Amino acid sequence: MDRVDLKPPADTVGQRADAYAAAPLLNCLLREVAEQLPDSGRRPVHRLPATGRLLRVRPGRRPADPEVYGAGAWHRLGHTELVKLVAEELLRHTGVSGGDLPAEMIDSREAVTALLVARARATAPEDPYLRSEQSLITGHPFHPAPKARGGGPVAAWLPYAPEAHAHFPLVLLGVREDQVAEEGDLRALDALGTAPPGYRLLPAHPWQLALLDRDLAPAFADGRLVRLGTTAFDAWPTAAVRTVYAPRRDLFLKFSLDVRITNDIRRLWRHDLLKLRRIDTAVTQAFAAMDSPAAWLSDRGYRTAVFAFEELAVLVRDGLRGHLRPAATPLLAAGFTEGFEGSPPAATADPDAWWEAYLRQVVPPALTAFHDHGVVLEAHLQNTLVAVDAAGTPVQALFRDAEGAKVLPDVSRAAGWERLVYCLVVNHLSEIAAALAEHHPGLDPWPAARRELARHDLPEIPALLASPTLPGKTNLLLRWTGADGADARYLPLPNPLATG
Incomplete structure (x- = not known):
């Protein structure tokens, strides 16, 4: 359910989206830049040191209702005005323009609007675990644009958004065996379907595949890649967006996604994949030695294509059932x-x-x-x-x-x-x-x-x-x-x- 303090009964979707998007941006501004003035009452007043502007907010772990002081009065800021205020402050504070970040802040707010509308029409999963993974409308509470989705059209990403209670089948590809790069235990991938002779099975996230459409056209044309349909079951995107859970298989799969989400383009980078087994083995051994009910969901291995090593990589992660305590x-x-x-x-x-x-x-x-x-x-x-x-x-x-x-x-x-x-x-x-x-x-x-x-x-x-x-x-x-x-x-x- 949505947070009560950000959803007064009279609010429109736009007002709710402003509140959701403003809270993490304000958290960042107040933590990293602003200076709180002493004895400023129940609504703390903060000075923005580079511009000298005065800002006050409704305090709390999700600050709200920002107002700026000017011409002898306090003036309410919508999210767009707040972004402008932050941009002016940071330009003077750092001497740089911030690149794409102001646009990402606006994109994040627009994404929240789309998510709120879609969420009102969607059916939440019955499984409490999936409900918890798909509950994050605010997202990272200390990031200026936690819900930005790369600036693409809503129709491109909304079908795959965990916050909209999305679930969907995965695309199955065949990669010619001489073009496969892999490491680790990948039996779970091979069990997803049947690849034709001379090919290995490679699941793909449909959003990522759409982003790579032009780049992969030559590989489909010359037979290095073939399309094998889709899985017979749905996968549910988790809070990480590019990691999905398939309840029927009790399997997590993590994909590359050529979209900036919070601080990074969410690819499975080559340097991380090449050290994956060493690090996962060290963590697995650490948990095995503990006298504790705690568990580690092992990243067992990856498979990809040599001609699109990072772009098509998929990582296999342990499911839940083999690790959970009984009835938990x-x-x-x-x-x-x-x-x-x-x-x-x-x-x-x-x-x-x-x-x-x-x-x-x-x-x-x-x-x-x-x-x-x-x-x-x-x-x-x-x-x-x-x-x-x-x-x-x-x-x-x-x-x-x-x-x-x-x-x-x-x-x-x-x-x-x-x-x-x-x-x-x-x-x-x-x-x-x-x-x-x-x-x-x-x-x-x-x-x-x-x-x-x-x-x-x-x-x-x-x-x-x-x-x-x-x-x-x-x-x-x-x-x-x-x-x-x-x-x-x-x-x-x-x-x-x-x-x-």
């Missing part, structure tokens, strides 16, 4: 921050106990993987599933995405720790804690988080609990200045653990 229901952690029908944090009658159970499942495996095995999980909200029992209590955490994981010494321990703290504490626990406290006013989630972290004998923990700041990723400035999407840059944020 997996749910996407990011879904808890948006809300969906049956979301446990909203429904629990004992938020303190629920939060302590959540911390017990999520925190230990991430810290153990790092300290005992040199594995840095990208344990953010979209890479973590939390399985709950019949009462909605967390009983297991499942982690995914070898592409985002790091191993020591590929990165230094200090750099790995900073990344883990950002992903696990800032991106993940802070958002769940804020959502839980919003549903249950009066709850202070940080003493329990502090206790859970303090239980673990890592040399970095005392400094983490004593530090006045945590590392916050600067997605707005990163995108505005055209930095590489993988080049994380951090600024200090107040650390709630230091006083929790």
